[in-house]
Amino acid sequence: MPSRGLPYLLLLPATVFLAVFFLYPFTQIAWEAFSGPGGVTLSHFATMVNYWKFPAALENTLLLAVAVVPLQTAMALAMAVLVSKLEKGRDLILYIFTIPLGISDLAAGLIWFAIFQQTGFLNSALHALGVVHTPVIWLGYQSKWVIFLAVMLAEIWRATAIMLVIIVAGMGLIPKEYGEAAEVFGAGPWQRFRRVTLPLLRPSLQTALILRTILAFEVFAEVAALGGTNLPVLMGExxxxxxxxxxxxxxxxxxxxILAISIGFTLLYLRLLRVPKGAGI
Structure with a gap:
């Protein structure tokens, strides 16, 4: 008969890990943020809010997350459905889709910088097609919308695979009998996806959205590589x-x-994609 304390013993390594690498650093950061010469203070937050780049950094961070995460979710779902339908070459296609996952944020930013810079692939292609005759400065300080678009593309290209892996794993847990039963009752592919697959994917979508949104709020390396200080974001500041x-x-x-915004969106996802009790697969 297993000991009653065995589950707690098994959880001990994870608990110690979280305490050392999350709770302790978080306590230090919180103390730094709220402490001052006279004790607890909000003066550091006042300094942050009054900083001239703070509104732009907050707006850019939120806009990037709002623009990137829905697109990545739609793309990851489409790619996951494609992979799940394949009978041959499934592992190869999945491997190709997830190659960007092994590339660091900074490397992804440098790859897309090589595309958008004056002597990069984009200008070379446009010049070869006769569209432009002189190199265009795509990533200049006067073209912030192009920098924003370039960061979006870098994020979508690199990090969609994070959601894809989670969603593919979730689809693998859905019994095929559910879809077959819906097909017998006359449901088409779209109806089966919307009425059967999506509801049963809620736990996986919840995890994928929380993870991806938190990472979107921490975007930094791609912005530094593509825009420098021309596109302020919270992590960069x-x-x-x-x-x-x-x-x-x-x-x-x-x-x-950044932590407060991440927690807020996490609670929102937990609320919107709440899995009814006892509704497991």
Missing amino acids: TFHWQFDLQDGHTAAAFAIV
Whole structure:
């Protein structure tokens, strides 16, 4: 008969890991953000809010997440359905789709920088087609919308595979009998996907959306590679205050804001994609 304490013993390594690598750093960051010479203070948050780049950084971060995550969700679902329908070459296609997953954020940013820079592939292709006669400065400070689009493309190209892997795993847990039964009753492919697959994918979609949205709020390397300081984002300003301005208190305030936004969206996803009790597959 297994010991009653065995489950807690098995959870101990994960608990220690979270305590050392999450709770302890979080406590330090929270103390940095709220502490001052006279004790607890909100002055560091006031410094952050009054910083002239803060509104733009907050807006750009939210816009990137709102623009990228829905597109990635739709693409990951379409790719997962395609992979699940294949009888031959499934593993190969899945492997090809997930290749960008092994590329770092900075490397992805540099790859797309090589496309958009003055001597890059885009200008070369347009010149060969006769569309432009001189190189276009795509990533200049006056073309912030192009930088935004380039960061979007880099994020979509690199990180869609994160959602794809989770969704494919979720589809693998759905019994085929459900779809076959719906087909017998006359449901078409779209109806089976909407009425059978999507509801049963809620747990996987919940996980994929939470993970991807949190990572979207932490976008930094692609922005640094493609736009530098021309496209301020929250994580970039956190880095700026911590390492350039040597102000750890304000940097911690930025980190707390990123964490608060992530928690807010996580709770929203948990609410919207709530799995009814006892509705497991």
